[in-house]
Every structure is written in C-alpha cells, then in structure tokens.
Amino acid sequence: MLSKAYDPQSVEGRIYQMWEESGVFRANRDSGKEPFVISLPPPNATGQLHLGHAVMLSLEDIFIRFARMQGKEALWVPGTDHAAIATENVVIRKIQDEEGITDPRKELGREEILKRIQAFVEESQATIRSQIRKMGSSCDWSREAYTMDPSLNRCVNEVFKKMYGDGLIYRGHRIVNWDPKLQTNVSDDEVERKEETAPFYTFKYGPFAISTARPETKFGDKYVVMHPDDKRYKKYKHGDTFECEWINGKVTATIIKDTTVDPEFGTGVMTITPWHDTADFDIAERYSLDKEQIIDFAGRLLPIAGEFTGMSIVDARPKIVEKLRKKGLFVKVDENYVHNVALNSRGKGIIEPQIKEQWFIDVNKKVVAWKKKKMSLKEVMQDVIHSGDITIIPDRFEKMYFHWIDNLRDWCISRQIWWGHRIPVWYCIGDGACTLECKGPMVSVEPLEQCPHCGSTNLEQDPDTLDTWFSSALWTWSTLVDRKLTDDFSRSLEDILNQSPDFQRFHPTSVLETGYDILFFWVARMILMTTYATGHIPFKTVYLHGMVRTRDGKKMSKSDPEGCIDPLEVIPTFGADALRLSMIVGQSPGHDFSLYKEKIAGYRNFVNKLWNASRFVLLQCENASVDPHAVKTDAVEHHQLSLADKALLSALQNLVEDVTEKLQQYRLSEVGEKLYSFVWEYFCDWYLELSKDEANPPVLIHILRTLLQLLHPYCPFVTEELWASVKSKDAGMLIKESWPTVVEALQDQESFDHFQRVIDTITAIRKVRADQGVAPDKKIAVVVHSEKWVELLESQQEHIRRLARVESLTFAPYGEHPEEVASVFLQDIEVHVCLEGLIDKEKERERLTKEQEKLEGFLKGVQAKLGNKQFIKNAPADVIQKEKEKLQTAMEKLQKLEERLNSL
C-alpha cells in the first residue's frame, strides 16, 4: 500500500539507481532505430550547479525521455567544461585566500598551478555528476566527456592545424582587450560595459582644446584629429605640424583629418592614443601613424610618463590633472560626464586596451568549402540559418544572430593563462644551424620534440592557451570520436571521423538546448567550427531558454541571497519532479521567467495529488477485488462503460493526440499545463468523484497508466514509482515504455459532448444560483433544447444534483417554461435555469439583443469566409469542415435566440 503522502526523498535516489543500473541511459549504436541526440551544454567545472543548469537539465531530459518512449535511439552526452579563465581565476583566488600567497602564479609556477587546478576540477566534476543525477537526467554516463580529455585535445589541435593550413588562423599585432588584473586578454564578447560617471577634462593642446576622461593615456599624444568638413578648423590642413607645450614639455603635433570624428562632440577635436584605444588604433592604421605604449601590462605608467612612471592609473590621474592645471593648460572639467567602462565579465577587472601579438581566426577569408562553393566562415554561418539547415527557437533570435555576424570581427583565440588547451605551436630557438623555416611557428598535433628543419631539440611551445570556446565549439562531435583512434597520430582528422562509429551514427545532433545568453559565445561558434571541421552542421534545431529570475525579476546570484533558490536545497523538500515542473510550465522559449518557493510548492502539491489519485484508484481495485497488474491494456474495450467512462476515455485520446503533437513542436509549457489541468480537473475532480458512486476499476487503471506515461518526461520519479503499482504484469519500467498512441475506438466524440453537456449544466446551475442568490433547497428547473438531452440529464440527475448542490431538480424541454427562464450561455450549449418569479425581463431582453447582434456579425464573417474562393481553394479540408460546422451551430443558436426574444 502506498503511503499517505508522496515522499520524494525516499524514492528518487532508489529510482535513479534502478534506471542507471538497468542500462536504459546507454544508447545502442547498432539498434537501427532513428537516433535522437543531445549534447549536454557542459557546465563549468568550477563548483556547483545552479538553477540555470536545472532548467537546462529539465528541458533536455523531457526531450530525451519523450524521444526514447517514442522508440527512438536516444543519446544524451553529458560532460563538463574546463572553463579556462573562470576556473583559473577561482583557484588562484582560493590559493590566495587559503594559503596567503599573494602571487601564486609567480611563486608556485606553471606545473604546480596546473596540478592544483586539476585537483579542483576533479572535485567539481564529482559534485556536478551527483547533481545532474539528482535532477533525474537520463544521460549516457558511459559517454561522459570533458573538454580537456586527451581525445578532445587531439580534435582541438587537428582543427587548429587545419585552420592554420588554410590561412584561417594567423598571428598578428592587434589591439586586444587586456585585463591587467587577470593578466590576460579576453574576446570582444567577454567584455561587459558598465555605466560610470567620471570627470571629463578639457585641456589646451596648442591652438586647440581637447577633452578626455583619461588624461593618463595622453602623454604620447602627437596627432590632432578633426573632421575634414568642420568649418571651424578649415585653416588647418591634413599633415600640418605645430609645436606645443604638453604634460612633460614640448611635443610636435601633426594634424589629421578623418571622417570618424564627430564634430558635434566636445570641441570636435581630439588627440589619439593608438596603443590603448580601438578607434584610435584604426585611425593610426589608416594613416600609418606611430603607436606608442603608455601603460604597461600590469596597469602602470611607462617611462614616457616621466615623473609619473610606475604609478597606477588611479593614483596618477589626479596628479596629472594637477600638473596641467599648474601649467595653465587646464580649461574646464565636467564632473557629470557619463561614459561606459569596459570590464572583464570574468572577475570584473577593468579592461585596458593594449597592442599585443595574438592568434586570430579570420572570419572573412573565402576558403571554406561549403555546398560546392568557397565561402568565408561568416558566410557559412549565415548560410546554414538562411537555408533552414538549422532552425532557432524562438525565431526572433535568428535576427539577432545575423546582426551579430554582420558586426563580427576576427576572433582572437589566444589567452595568456595557463589553464586550457595550449596552443599547438612550437618555435625553434635553435643553436645557430637554424634555417629560415625554423624561425616561424611550427604547428603540430602531437608534442614536437625535434625541429624538422634543423634537427634541434631546443624547442619552445607557445606559452599561451586557447580561448575556452575554441574547444567547446567542437563539443557536438569531439565527444563522439573514438578515443582509441585519437591516440594514433598517424591518422588524419578526416580518417578519425570516418572511423568513429558514434560520430557516424549520432552526428549531427538533433537539438542544442541552451540559454540565449550564450548564443554568440557558443552556439554561433559551434556552427562556425563544426561546419568547417567536419563538413556537417552540428545540430538541426536550437532551442533557447530564458534566464531564471527572482520573483522581483532580478537576476539570481549567490551574492544576493534574497529570492535566490538553490536547487540542492529545494529538491529534498519539494522533490526533483516538482522543481522540474515549476521551471517548465509557464516558461516560453527565449523569455526570462521568475521562480520562487510558492511556485515549486504548487507543483509539489500536484505531484502529491497524482500520488493520492493513484492511491484511490488502487483502493477501488482492492474494493472490487481487481488485481491492477492483471488488467489488460485493451480491457476497457470489452467492459460495460458508463457515459462518464466513455467521456473520460475519449478526452484522454484527445489529450494523447494533443500532447504528442505539441511536444514534437517543443511547446513544453502548454503540454505541462494541459496535463496538469487534465489530471486535476478532469481525472480527479470529476472522474474520481464519480467513481465514488460507481467505479470501473479497469478503466481507472487504463486512464492512470496512460497519464503516467504522458507525465513521465515531466516528472519521471513519481511516475516511475507509481507505475510499479499499476503496470500490467508483463510491462517493464516506465522509462522504457512506449509512448501512448490514440486508440480510435475510444475516441467517442458523442459521449464526450454529452458528458460536457452534463458538466456545463452543473456549471450553469451553480452560476445562476450564485447570481440570483438562490438557496439550495429551492426547486430548480433546467430547460434544455431537445428531448434527447432531457433524457441524458435525467440519467445523470443524482450526480448533477450532488455536484450542483441542489436539493430538488427537474428537467424540461425548451418551451415549457419560457416565461421564467434565466439563461446562461456556455461555449456550445445553452442551459436555461428556471427560477420562478426571479427574472428581470428587461435585462434579459437587453442581454439577448446584444448576443443576437454579435452572433449575426459572426455569421456574416463565417459566411464571407466560406464564400471566398481563395479560402476554399487553399484551406485544408478539415478547416473548411470546421468552419461549416461553426456556421451550422451559430445558425441554430441564432434561431433559438430569436425564438426566446419573441417569447419574452
């Protein structure tokens, strides 16, 4: 016997273990079934999972379980990401805090730091694995991957080599987003901007006045730039020079005329600092101007700053202003100037643009073979979406995607950190015998020990590592390559892919599900790298979920515990099923949504309701001495069925049809709501209530089984646990059960309609009773339109009386009580509840006239639609049929309405 309330804690662990040990999670390569594959977006191995991960796991598990039950070969590859900067940052800080070492990189060295990070990562991975299991995720643990696995490293090196060979990877001096705090550069996408109010100074610079928020970068400024059409500075010509007094003495300045200068801003004149500003760099490149470094990589001023050398920016700024003031070069200061400060999204260090030699991926070079053409990486990225090879849900993100590509610049892939895939490039620092070839970078997929040109063993590997997104961009396929093959360095990438059975069978993957916040970081890069490296798209559909927010719409963060929910705290009390449901229902793709305890509690109640409904069903079986396990699936067809049985069974068929269709369209929220209301309102509040008068155990069992099947992807634990009590003898675990199909023999529309009529009648009586303030003991007469319905309602009289809370009830065909009727119009039926002497005729007439007008308009519209030749030609047959039916019922209704109006 089941316990009185569902206790998730005593069930979930046991059920998960049972699934895992049975091997259902493992995808079979040789099954011949249609594959359905998801690569789990690998969580960062930096600690714990949060609600964002929980959302992702819930959504993907629903996709996977649904596919599995539909008879597909479902594969869900789990894994973790080494998250280069994020992880290194966390560990360095940990060492600083726990061991008091101020500069761990310097004091411990590369080897030791890497060892520490590795240990930290392993710990995190263990935590993450257990947390994924707690959510009930049915992923294939035998295929678990990690972005730093040796086989993935091989893929990374292969792609690097291929790209280098194609000229897509190059090395160059460019302005990069340098983070002096973390001592590395970051990609454009990792830069965050924060609004800040800062003093905005204006200084005299020769005959001009120039403005700046950053006086500390101005030491070397020797170019004055203005718009060529600016009339105020007409007398100055491009290339003119002049001498002027500046911070540390006289400088010779050159005039540059460039259209990127906005004459409206400030004085319309500016000086440039090419080394520390992207826009200035571009101008300098255009006119081949000198570039000079002012600030070093630690954020301190270089000797060019004279007396300020070695000072940090913060310290130097006011002192420089002071000096300029003393020299009489100060003009004014605007204290309320608002501008954006660039921050590193990891660690929030202030970005100082610097010129550095870095590795880049060229996104514009047309060398990628795609669809029998030579395209640039940009063009390939655009093509796969334009052509419909990949669809994004919701589709508005396609627009954002294209917009992003239009603005995309070459991708800087090198990072000056230690944790990550080291750039597979070696330099010969030879012994004198070096040839010209040895001097350049040598790319190799395996550690290079000897220079192939001069034979020297004195080689040095590039110290930098690759952007973490470089390796995660290969995730859909690098996880599917055969790990034995990647150890064999004689094989080519193409060969490895061709010989990897998993890759051949399971790639491209079916759905890539992730948060919209990493559409550019990750999704776009996967498309770019995978199409290039394998010649195939990485996935067919992209499903983007929204961000979880607190009740007040704030972002959830650990630093602000107000409203923040930790999945690990919630699961023991409410259960993983409740948590899953609370995150899926009411959430539409691409939109942020709020989560709070009350919401989860609501779904905990639902899970408990389902539990108790099952308990009740089992109780009914016991009372009738029916063994639930002995009930055959097709038993219901041979049984005596009541009107309610038929109606519920029919509604269930409609539900199966509806739910299946919507799941295929990824409309998970709607499906969740449908299931919720069906279970609670139809199954529990109606059908089980009726069963108290007269129960049909085989039907109860059948309905319950079907509902458990339909609910399983959403709340796998409770459904699997209940399944054990109601499944037929020869059935196995629910997770392996096949998805319900519509049994047409049970789809009995007429019974369903009749039952609906009964329900509507009850609703109508209740409504009229409430409207008119009628006491339950007052006699109520229900007037209906045909003898047939009178008969139907009379057969259900007891049930109606009970549920409508009326003591005395009669039914009469229309026409017998026309004088004293208050009508309630419901969706498809009119029920007139008769209450002697209580009707306000004037009001009733007014209401009916309004109703009549509306109906006439509606009829006109439908008639026009049916009269439209194009509509008849183009619309599918069932739509036309529906319209015709609409017309028919509306006409009937109008006729009745007129009759009633006349009778008043």
Added chain:
RNA sequence: GGACAGCUAGCUCAGUUGGUUAGAGCGUUCGGUUCACAUCCGAAAGGUCACAGGUUCGAAUCCUGUGCUGUCCACCA
C-alpha cells in the same frame, strides 16, 4: 546610436492561423471537510488585455504611432 523583446487579475505568467462570456497558479475573502489527498474540496471578489489611432461584422491577437520597462549589439575622444 542601432536592434530585439515585454507591458494581460494584488503577484508570477499562459493565451499559433482574428471569433461567440480573456485563462491558470499563488495570494485575498467566504463556506466545507471522519472513509485518496488540509500538500484537500466548493465558491466569490478582482481585468477599459500600457495608451492613441487604423483595418474588420468582430481585435489581447493584424497595421501605424506614442509611452514605460528590460535585454543585446556598437560606441565619442
């Protein structure tokens, strides 16, 4: 500056081809409840669907404009 969303009950949100009385959960109020479930049952109150125009017999839904909120992209010295 550019783009994309959102604005529906006190709160959080559904609402896919325009259709007859706009829904749910939570919260509030009232009533009930030994026999599946108080993690329950029944009911009520609460909405000019942001605003203004337009198309239509009919608009939360389509079009135009405005306002507010949010997000992303690009950035000006």
